[in-house]
Amino acid sequence: MKNKSLVSISDYSKEEQIRILDLAEEFERNPTQKILENHVVATLFFEPSTRTRLSFESAVNRLGGKVIGFSDASTSSVQKGESLKDTILTVCNYSDLIVMRHPKEGSARYASEVGNVPIINAGDGANQHPTQCLLDLYSIRKTQGSLDNLNIAFVGDLKYGRTVHSLVMALTNFKSTFHLVSPFELKLPSYVKKHIKDKDLEYHQYTDLNEVIPHVDILYMTRIQRERFSDPMEYERVKNAYILTGSMLANSKPNLKVLHPLPRVNEISTNVDDMPQAYYFQQALNGVYVRQALMASILGVK
Amino acid sequence: MVEFREIFNMESKETRKELVVSAIENGTVIDHIPSKSVFQVIKQLNLHEYEDQLLVGTNLDSKKYGKKGIIKVQNRFFEQEEINKIALVAPTASLIMIKDFKVVEKKNVSIPDHVLNIVKCANPNCITNVEDINTKFYVVDKTDLKLQCHYCEKTIVKNNIIFK
Numbered sequence: 001m002k003n004k005s006l007v008s009i010s011d012y013s014k015e016e017q018i019r020i021l022d023l024a025e026e027f028e029r030n031p032t033q034k035i036l037e038n039h040v041v042a043t044l045f046f047e048p049s050t051r052t053r054l055s056f057e058s059a060v061n062r063l064g065g066k067v068i069g070f071s072d073a074s075t076s077s078v079q080k081g082e083s084l085k086d087t088i089l090t091v092c093n094y095s096d097l098i099v100m101r102h103p104k105e106g107s108a109r110y111a112s113e114v115g116n117v118p119i120i121n122a123g124d125g126a127n128q129h130p131t132q133c134l135l136d137l138y139s140i141r142k143t144q145g146s147l148d149n150l151n152i153a154f155v156g157d158l159k160y161g162r163t164v165h166s167l168v169m170a171l172t173n174f175k176s177t178f179h180l181v182s183p184f185e186l187k188l189p190s191y192v193k194k195h196i197k198d199k200d201l202e203y204h205q206y207t208d209l210n211e212v213i214p215h216v217d218i219l220y221m222t223r224i225q226r227e228r229f230s231d232p233m234e235y236e237r238v239k240n241a242y243i244l245t246g247s248m249l250a251n252s253k254p255n256l257k258v259l260h261p262l263p264r265v266n267e268i269s270t271n272v273d274d275m276p277q278a279y280y281f282q283q284a285l286n287g288v289y290v291r292q293a294l295m296a297s298i299l300g301v302k
Numbered sequence: 303m304v305e306f307r308e309i310f311n312m313e314s315k316e317t318r319k320e321l322v323v324s325a326i327e328n329g330t331v332i333d334h335i336p337s338k339s340v341f342q343v344i345k346q347l348n349l350h351e352y353e354d355q356l357l358v359g360t361n362l363d364s365k366k367y368g369k370k371g372i373i374k375v376q377n378r379f380f381e382q383e384e385i386n387k388i389a390l391v392a393p394t395a396s397l398i399m400i401k402d403f404k405v406v407e408k409k410n411v412s413i414p415d416h417v418l419n420i421v422k423c424a425n426p427n428c429i430t431n432v433e434d435i436n437t438k439f440y441v442v443d444k445t446d447l448k449l450q451c452h453y454c455e456k457t458i459v460k461n462n463i464i465f466k
Contacts, residue, residue, distance in 0.1 A: 104432055105425060106452075110429050110433065
């Protein structure tokens with residue numbers, strides 16, 4: 001997988017994804033290895049994202065590599081009207097790998113075509129965020145022991161949530177059963193459901209969160225945003241229906257883990273944080289190992 | 303306007319018929335174009351810059367479709383790739399190749415697998431609408447004509463297709 005850009009999760013086969021997860025396990029056991037000492041990684045954040053950028057930069061630093069880049073387009077030449085193509089061609093001269101977040105959808109694919117160094121997409125608008133997907137897969141495998149044949153619930157905004165779409169698609173390789181919990185307005189789009197149907201897998205749709213909790217291995221929570229609703233009264237009606245509280249987990253399976261891509265607002269009560277089912281902060285830490293694995297693999301040092 | 307009357311020889315059947323748009327000696331007749339798409343076909347095939355004879359008719363009576371458009375291009379035969387472009391704007395179109403006023407071949411258009419640089423992405427947040435990029439789409443549904451943008455991965459349905 002040397003020099004292989006990761007723009008969309010489907011760019012990597014199931015086997016390649018598993019290879020990254022296996023490698024990430026190795027980095028979890030031994031996170032500080034000076035294997036990128038001769039490498040420069042550029043982190044180009046055309047829109048701010050503290051969590052993702054720090055996770056990538058932490059991953060590079062722990063491997064002894066150097067990071068260059070910017071965290072806000074207003075401090076770069078984009079401000080002067082430079083095209084994305086020119087920025088990428090220039091940065092290619094200075095780095096061995098580009099990690100990029102950009103507000104426009106398709107920007108990472110385009111960058112991977114114009115540049116001559118590999119690109120890792122750290123989010124292109126509402127389109128893809130494949131390293132989030134890999135760290136979700138890693139978290140699921142780690143907590144459940146396997147990725148196969150699990151019951152996975154997705155809760156909240158299933159219509160617009162890009163992390164949900166990518167993860168659903170990736171999990172269809174592992175024979176999951178999908179439990180889709182959302183208000184009617186925010187149901188999983190049919191083009192994503194098509195991937196489930198194409199693999200002959202089961203999915204169930206719910207509007208009630210309580211109904212699904214006792215039956216699932218993973219509860220993947222997402223935030224419902226007010227601006228997604230055309231009718232503000234509708235938002236007021238549903239906003240509290242998808243908040244997870246500690247007492248709701250009383251009848252959960254012993255292996256249940258709650259995941260969330262973060263940042264959380266109020267969709268998981270803070271009284272869940274200290275419960276054994278809460279896994280979202282550990283999930284964010286796993287992002288560092290997965291990104292170490294991905295970069296080491298693309299740079300050909302692992 | 304000069305009126306033309308002549309024998310129009312099509313396949314084995316000879317029909318006597320008045321031609322609203324005059325015949326060409328050699329070249330291609332693009333027939334059964336939806337009337338509203340005639341000028342789009344001209345644009346997609348760059349015929350507005352064509353320097354030989356070009357005969358265009360639109361809103362003509364058609365037994366099959368009610369109304370139709372027709373374009374006759376003297377001394378020009380199209381490559382399959384060009385013909386496929388026509389399919390997107392005029393899926394009902396058929397092509398008739400003429401040599402010495404006689405039909406030598408007929409072809410129907412078919413929807414291609416890829417659509418390169420003729421359609422604009424309908425997603426305003428797509429990078430192709432910001433930078434100067436040749437667009438590229440995968441045809442994911444040929445029957446209902448659905449295109450998926452190679453860049454932003456969004457799907458465009460038939461009614462939202464905008465030509466560049």
